[in-house]
Amino acid sequence: MTIEDILREDIRKAISTHFDIIADDILLQPTKKEFEGFYTFVTFPLTKTTRKAPAEIGQIIGEHLVENASIVAGFNVVQGFLNISLKDSTWLNLFTDISADEAFGTFPSNSLSVMIEFSSPNTNKPLHLGHLRNNFLGDSLSRILKASGYDVVKTCLVNDRGIHICKSMLAYKKFGHGETPETSGLKGDHLAGKYYVKFDIEYKKQIAELVAQGIPEEEAAKKAPWILEAQKLLLLWEQGDAETVALWRTMNNWVYAGFAQTYNKIGVSFDKTYYESDTYLLGKDIIEEAIKTGVFYKKPDNSVWIDLSSEGLDEKLVLRGDGTSVYITQDLGTTELKNSDFHNNRYLWVVGNEQDYHFKVLFAILKRLGQTYSEGCYHISYGMVDLPSGKMKSREGTVVDADDLVSQMIQTAADRTQELGKIDDFDGEEAKLLYNQLAMGALKYYLLKVDPKKRMLFNPEESIDFQGHTGPFIQYTYARIRSIIRKAEQAGIQPTIPGDSYHLHQAERELIFVLSQYPVKVAASANEFAPSLISQYVFELAKVYNQFYAEVSIFSDPDPEAVRLRVGLSAAVSETIRKALGLMGIGVPERM
């Protein structure tokens, strides 16, 4: 039972004794800064049933609380707003609970397992900024879900086959001259990407030539020699042609080695990786089977369809006339595979919002097929990342490369840190670790602080900011606290909670109040699949701590009880910052 629950119960009692009304929903909101109190109860909704003025109702409930509610210290009424303050003993008890709870903010198992699929790259090009948002969201959500009691399985579905890979392969065959990551000095994924770009340049040239000969552009795009060759390559691959498969394998392995480096650098990993080359043929059987039960139907050309118009969707093709799969067929099969592999209670997909429709269709079909797990399927749809210059387009080369971005961030972190000169005694390894932590802190925080559902703007100048609403600001607060804890340890000061006679400083109350919100925020971010709630929370916590830090002196206070409490508060804040940033995959430095 939280303080809020207790207070709600007390208000409910006050209402029933004075007005003879059973109020089921007691709405509490945090009191605005300019008023005294921590919790506010709005009395307007009670005016009708009680036939009393809002201020009068507030007065009556307030008086009742002061007399009867053991946690309440006082109140004030402003118009229809009843602002309630709590006793210092209440705050101290609350803080006692928080500091005693090692697992503060971590929920016990809820006996539910969840699979979360994210990242899911194509193997024809390196990761870019858009993938970073996806990866950070997926990684952070898996940590948040774990903290809120789920058993989590992280998966990645690698898009390792298809026409796009064949394009890279074709360009490599034409222009590669046996180049390898070793001979070129390029990371494998960048090497594959280089040929993907080469393909596109050549392809566009061929289209232009055909158009110049008077062929309409649409037709030219289909007839250009290289696209035909790439399609032939895809066919050869599907037939298992040894040479094609060998090249495919070689190039993909280069790419995987490159991806592994990037994932390692950004701190992302998976429990299980699925490859589309293993799963793309799945799903057909499910459909063939369900034609019999009437879920799907055949058209004269032998293509197979489902009519989802009663769900507000359209008629959707699920198998081509030649019997081959389409995207949705494959996803149906992959989901079935996931379910038979892991039997999870929930399945999540972190996929961009351009696929909203696809997932609506997928879930509708699963439901029609009578799959009970369809109820637990959820598309975590996130918005695109835009650049100040507009949309990122990989074909037009306007993408921000993930590896480049990460190394720029590390460079910036190094420059910034060296300017300040606070860690001149660090050795090379320590410094490197710090730069990495700060760089990833800045980048992850920047991409996670925005509501995932919303489209966001990536402003390069802002993203390397280390002040204000940023990861490094919070990391800095942590490092500051750690310095205090070290000092306290040296001085032999034990954090202790003072007795009931202790009069709290307002800054101390605020700190306890914000700390107490942490578990609520963890639960909310898990429910809404929104790491941004954690990022906002931890920023608020750091801000309130910095205010406290500027306002009160920790070690030079004449009251030893105050010193010991403040050391304890600092420790609790640092731990909560560490946990909260940890939920975002961000590490914390001892010094910076």
Next chain:
RNA sequence: GGUCCGGUAGCUCAGCUGGAUAGAGCAGCUGCCUUCUAAGCAGCAGGUCAUGUGUUCGAAUCACAUCCGGAUCACCA
């Protein structure tokens, strides 16, 4: 055209199960380092919450309409 998402300070974003004079950060301007890390703190300035109508004691929040931006409606993935 149908469907979906969005439009809040110069910029980037919170707030949106209706509640007080709409909040942060950045940028701009003022102060604060002989005292625990100034990557910090305090303050000033900045808003017709796209527009209109409605519901309500009360609307940035709900409903309807309009305008603007984006996504999607492939036998691509």
